[in-house]
Amino acid sequence: MRAERWYRAVWRWHFYAGLFCVPFVLWLSVTGGLYLFKPQIEGALYAPYRDVANGPVLPPAAIAARAVAAVPGSVLHKYVLPESPADSVQVLVGQGSEEVRVWVHPQTGAVLYQVPEEDRLMRVVFRLHGELLAGATGSALVETAACWTIVMLLTGLFLWWPRGAGRLAGVLYPRIGRGRAAFWRDIHAVTGLWISLGALFLIASGLPWANAWGDYFREVRAITGTAAGRQDWSAGSAAEAATRARADAGMRAMMSEHAEHDGMPMDHMAPAASSLDAVVASAGALHFAAPVEVSPPASDGTAWQVRSQTENRPRRDSAEIAGDGSLVGMQRFADRHWIDRAVGYGVAVHEGAWAGLANQFVNLAVLLGLVMMCVSSIVLWWRRRPATMLGAPLAMGRLQHSWGLVATVVALALAMPLFGLSLGMALVLETAIKRMSPRIRQWMGWRAAID
Template structure:
C-alpha cells in the first residue's frame, strides 16, 4: 500500500534552505532564460566595439590619416567648400572636426536629403578629397547600435535595457546559489574540480567562472544603464537638472557667460526668425560623441538677429580662432543651420582620434554665431559628483580610460559572459525534460526568510520601473499558470 503525500506537505517537510534554494533557482532560471540571447549579443558586440580605434584605423586608415607636411593648412571654410562639392548640392553641412594632429585628415559631416549623414575626409594641406563614409552605416556604428537597441529603435533599446536590469537578478540569485551551504572548500567554490564528467562539468564551470566575473558583470550593467533609452534618459535629466539648474536670481557659474541674459531689457529673450519653440538639447546636435554629463543640457540661442547689419554671421575660421583663444585646440564643431543657432565646440574623449579619455579635459563651448560671444562654457570641473562618476564609468566601460589594457580587460569580461551564456544553455538543454521548458519545481510554501529577497527585488523594481513591471508579470504568470505544479 502506497501513501500519497500532497505536494504542499512535501514542501513543508523540505528543509528551509532547500526551499529557499529552489525559489532562488527558479528566479535565476527565468532571468537567465530571458537574458541569455541578449547577453550573447551584448558580449559579442561589446568585445568588438571596445577595439573601435584599432578597427577603424585598419578599415579607414586611408581616409583618417595623411602624410605630415610642412605646407600650411587650408582654412576650414575652404575645406568645407571643397567637401560640399563632393556631395549632392542639397546636402547641408552640419559639423566639422578641428584637430591639431598633423597626421589627421579633416572630417566634414553633411546631412543628406534622405535624412542620413555622410562624412567627407580631406587632406588639410592640399584639399584633396580622400573619400566619404556613411555616418550611420559604417561598421562600428552598426555594431554600436546593435549593442544598444538591436537596430530596432526605441523598442529595441527598451528590450536591451530590460535584459541589463534582469541581469542584476541573474547575478544576484547566481551568487546566492553559489554561496556554500556546507563546509567551505576551495575546489568547487573558487576553483573548478577538473575530474568531473558530463553535466557536472558544465555546472562547475558555470558556478565558479560566474562568481569570478560577477563583479565585472555588475560594473558593465551599472555603467551602461546611464545610456539606456528609458531609465538612463530620465536619470540623465534628473542629474542634469540637479547639476546645472539655477534659481532665477542666482549668479551665473564661473564658466557660463550670458546663456540666460535677457536680450530685450525686459526680462525675456527677443524672439528671432527660425527660433525653435522647443529648446534644443546637446544630444540633438550632429556630433559623433557628446559627454554624458552635458547631453541633456539646453543649447543656447543666438542673441542677435540675422537682419542686424552690425552682426553678420562669423566664418568657421573666425570661430576656430575664438575657440583657440579660449584654450580649445581639438574638438568637434557643430555648425548652425537656422538663424538662431550657435556654434558648439565639444571635446569628448573617445570620439574620433581620441583613444585615451583625459576626463578632466572634457569641455563644451557654445559660441554666438554673430558676435562670437562665449554663451556657455561647460567643463569637467562644473560636473556634479554623480556626473563625474558616470563619466568615469562610461570611459572604463568602453575601454577608453587607460589604453590597451582597459580594452583587453573589457573584452575578457565580455567573452567570459558569453561563456556563461553558453554553459547556462548547455546545462538547461541537458536537464530539460522532453516537451517541457524545464523550469525548476515551484515551491508552494515559501519560507518566511525568503522575504528578505523579495524586498531586494522590490527595491530593484522601484529603481528600475521597466524591470519592476516585468517582474510583476513574471510573478503573476508563475502564480496563475503554474499554481498546481510543484
C-alpha cells in the same frame, strides 16, 4: 524544509532569468567586445586619410565649403580639428537629421571619402549593441534583458555561495577529473564568481544609454534639481536624430535671414562661414583632447560650440567661442555636476577608454566570462533536462514572505522600471497559465496545489 524551499525558489528564478537573458547576453558580449576596440578599428579603417599633405593647407572655411559642396543640399554641422596639419579634415554636413562625414584633403581641397554617419561600421555596431537596429523597441528589449541579467547574477551568487567550511574546489577554481557534469557546473559557477562584479558594473554603467531608464533618470534629476548642463551620453538614436534636425533647422533659418538681408544666394555654406577660420584657430589653442568638434551657432546671438569628443569622457571639455574668435566661456569636466562626472567615468570604463589597453582587456575578459557562463548554462540545461519538461527545478512548496526578498525586489523595481513592469507581467502570466493550462503547467514544472 524552509531553507530548501527558499534555495529551490531562487534556483527557479535564476533559471527563468537565464532562459530569457542568455541570447541577449551573448549578443551584447559579442557586439560590446567589438566596440571596445573602436579606436583601433577606426584607426585602421581611416589610415589612408592620415598624413596626406606635405605643404601649406587651405583655411578651414574653404575646406568646409568643399565638404558642403560634395553633398548637395547640406549645410555645415561640425568641423573636426585634425590631429595633425598633414591629416585630412573630417567635416560633418547634413540635411535635417541625416549627416554625412566627409574627408577633405587639407592642401588641395579634394574630397577623399564620404559616408553617411550612421552607416559607418562602428556606428552600426553601436546601434546593434544598444538597440538591435530596432530603435526604441530594441532599446527596451536590451534594457529589460540587462535588468534581468542583474537578477540572474545575484541569484547565481546566492546559489554559488559556499555552505560548507573550507571548501574551495568548485568555488574559487573548477574541479578537474570529477566528470563532465561537475566540470560544466564548476565552469559555470566559478566563472560567475570571478566576473560577476565586473558584469554588474558594465550593466549599471550602460543603463544611462537605455531609452526608458535614461528618460527615468532624467526625470528624477529634473525633479531633484540635479540636472545641470548638456547631457554627455546618448539618449538613443531617435533623440539624437531629433537634436540634429533642430540644429539643422536653426542653421537654415539663419541662412535664410542672412540671405534676405544681404541679398545673397542660398548656395553658400552658412551665414557665419567667414568666422570659421577665427573660431578654429581659437579652438586649437585650447588644446582639448582629440577629436574636437566645432559646431556653428543655430540661432542669432549664440556662440560657436567647441567640444572634445574623446572616448575618455573625463577628459571632455567644452567651450563657447564668438565669431571673431574670442572665448565666451569654458566648461571643464571637473566643473560638471557630480552625477554627470560619475556617469562620465562609468561610461568611459564601460567603453574601455578610461585606462587604455588595460581597460579594454579587463572588459574583454568580463565579456568572455559572460559568454562562457552562457555556453556552460546551455550545456548544463541540455544535459539535465527531462524529456517531457522544460527543465526548471521543481517547486518544493509555498514560501513564507521574506521581507528581505520583498525589499530587494521593490528596490530593483523602483530603480529599474522595466524590470518591475516585466516582473509584474511574468507573475500575471504565471498565474494565468497555472489556472488555465494544466499541460503547460506540467511542462513548466509547476505544481498547482503547492507552487
